[in-house]
Structures are given as structure tokens and as C-alpha cells.
Amino acid sequence: xxxxxxxxxxxxxxxxxxxxxxxxxxxxxxxxxxxxxxxxxxxxxxxxxxxxxxxxxxxxxxxxxxxxxxxxxxxxxxxxxxxxxxxxxxxxxxxxxxxxxxxxxxxxxxxxxxxxxxxxxxxxxxxxxxxxxxxxxxxxxxxxxxxxxxxxxxxxxxxxxxxxxxxxxxxxxxxxxxxxxxxxxxxxxxxxxxxxxxxxxxxxxxxxxxxxxxxxxxxxxxxxxxxxxxxxxxxxxxxxxx
Numbered sequence: 001x002x003x004x005x006x007x008x009x010x011x012x013x014x015x016x017x018x019x020x021x022x023x024x025x026x027x028x029x030x031x032x033x034x035x036x037x038x039x040x041x042x043x044x045x046x047x048x049x050x051x052x053x054x055x056x057x058x059x060x061x062x063x064x065x066x067x068x069x070x071x072x073x074x075x076x077x078x079x080x081x082x083x084x085x086x087x088x089x090x091x092x093x094x095x096x097x098x099x100x101x102x103x104x105x106x107x108x109x110x111x112x113x114x115x116x117x118x119x120x121x122x123x124x125x126x127x128x129x130x131x132x133x134x135x136x137x138x139x140x141x142x143x144x145x146x147x148x149x150x151x152x153x154x155x156x157x158x159x160x161x162x163x164x165x166x167x168x169x170x171x172x173x174x175x176x177x178x179x180x181x182x183x184x185x186x187x188x189x190x191x192x193x194x195x196x197x198x199x200x201x202x203x204x205x206x207x208x209x210x211x212x213x214x215x216x217x218x219x220x221x222x223x224x225x226x227x228x229x230x231x232x233x234x235x236x237x238x239x240x241x242x
Contacts, residue, residue: 015056017076018065023051029191030101031069039068075110093120095166097144100193103167103186104232107139118144118164120237128236131173133228141170142236145186147195154209155195158184160240165195171234174200174227186232189219193232200227 025031033051037044042061049055057065066072096109097116106113125142132139149161159165167186177183182197187207196207196217205227207217219230 011059014073014076015062018057018062019051019053021071021076022065022069025069026051030105036065036068040064070112071110072112075112093125094118095120095125095142095144097146097164100145101191103143103145103169104188104191104193109140109143118166120166124237128168128171129177130168130170131175132170133172133226136169136172136228139169141168143167143169143233145193151194154211154214155184156211158210159195159238164239165235166237166239167233168236169233171236172228172231174198174231177234184235184238186235187219188230188232189217195235198227198231205230 022031022036026033033044033047036042036047040047040061041064046055050057066075095118096114097118098106098109098113099115102109102113128142130141144164144166147155147159147161147163147165152159152161152163165186171177171183174183184195185198187194187196187198187205189207194207196209199206199208200221203221205219205221207219209216221227221230
């Protein structure tokens with residue numbers, strides 16, 4: 001039986017962590033006050049006062065918000081808690097399978113966001129070289145995502161429909177991982193995750209497909225942004241069949 005060493009957290013801390021998580025979702029564009037109001041039945045002014053620290057919520061209200069946002073209380077715990085009694089070699093070889101949105105936007109993977117755990121061959125994760133941007137160094141490093149059929153077509157036959165790819169979120173550099181071989185990246189294109197070869201030309205990310213029947217896409221880098229801000233990570237492994 002696994003024993004989880006959860007840190008202590010009082011109501012005030014939980015309240016504040018929920019507020020900050022909701023603000024983060026609003027800032028990244030996946031949530032709005034009006035949407036949260038529709039999901040929970042609370043008035044927008046009530047929620048706005050909470051988000052701006054002008055009032056607190058009851059436990060019942062927190063429960064309703066957690067349910068509406070598909071979160072659990074454990075998701076508000078600090079991301080530094082450790083799982084005890086898990087052999088270190090196993091812990092270092094497991095990767096959470098998550099949604100595309102979580103892969104793009106979540107620095108730490110909440111327990112309720114994990115769809116499954118993948119077990120990698122011994123040494124695969126430990127031997128991978130990292131080249132993170134400063135902002136990414138604190139992010140949980142390895143995650144995996146599934147690639148729907150429609151998203152896989154542009155990378156066919158390298159990536160097949162419903163493939164699972166391992167993404168190293170600590171490799172956001174455009175420097176080739178291996179000489180004379182282009183890196184394949186998971187990239188944020190709008191609010192979506194897409195797999196492409198990537199170049200940086202004239203302040204634009206150039207997204208190149210493997211399948212030449214698909215077009216090359218250009219993403220303008222906005223003021224204050226860098227290419228690493230749009231790169232979720234390097235695709236380190238493609239599993240086309242499970």
C-alpha cells in the first residue's frame with residue numbers, strides 16, 4: 001500500500017491556492033468569470049470579489065467550484081509532496097498521460113489531471129539531455145499525450161493516429177538534439193497542441209509537417225515572447241502502438 005506524505009494546509013491556504021489557480025486559468029484564456037458563473041450558479045460579482053481577495057468563499061462554495069473545474073482538494077496541495085514507499089527506479093520511470101491543455105499550461109500535474117501512468121524502459125528518462133528556458137526549469141519535466149487521428153495526419157507516417165508521444169518539457173531550445181536530425185516538438189498553436197518540426201525565421205515560428213501534403217504554418221512571436229514560450233517541449237519518444 002502506498003502512503004502519501006501530504007503537507008499540512010489550513011483553510012486559508014486552500015482558499016488562496018484555489019483563487020490563484022482560477023486566476024491562472026483566466027489569464028491563459030481557458031476560463032472566464034462569466035463561464036465560471038454559469039458553471040457554478042454564483043453571480044459574477046460574487047466571484048469577482050473572491051478573485052480580487054475582497055471576500056472569502058464557504059466550504060460549500062469551494063466544493064462547487066472544484067466540481068465545476070474538475071478539480072479535487074488534493075489538486076490544491078503544493079506540488080512538492082512526495083509519494084513514499086515507491087521504489088526510486090520505478091518512480092523515475094513513470095510518466096503521466098495528460099490532456100493537451102494540461103501539457104501546454106500546467107507547470108505541475110495535478111493528480112486528477114492524470115489519465116494514466118506510462119512506464120518507460122529503465123534509463124530512458126534519466127539519459128535525456130535538457131535545454132530548458134529559465135521559466136521552464138521549475139516545471140514537471142516529462143509528460144505524455146495521445147495524438148488524435150486528425151492531428152496525426154500532418155506527421156504521417158512518423159506519427160500514426162492515436163499514437164502516444166513522450167514530451168520533454170525541459171527541452172525548449174531549437175538546437176538540434178542530434179546532429180543532422182530535426183527535432184520534433186509539441187507546440188502551442190493558438191490554444192491547441194500540435195506536433196511539428198520547428199524553425200525560427202524573421203520573428204516567426206515556422207511549423208513544418210512531415211507529410212508534404214499539409215501546409216507550413218507561421219506563428220508570429222508577440223512582444224515580450226520568445227520561441228520557447230510557444231514550445232511545450234521536444235518529442236522524445238513516439239509510441240505508435242500499445
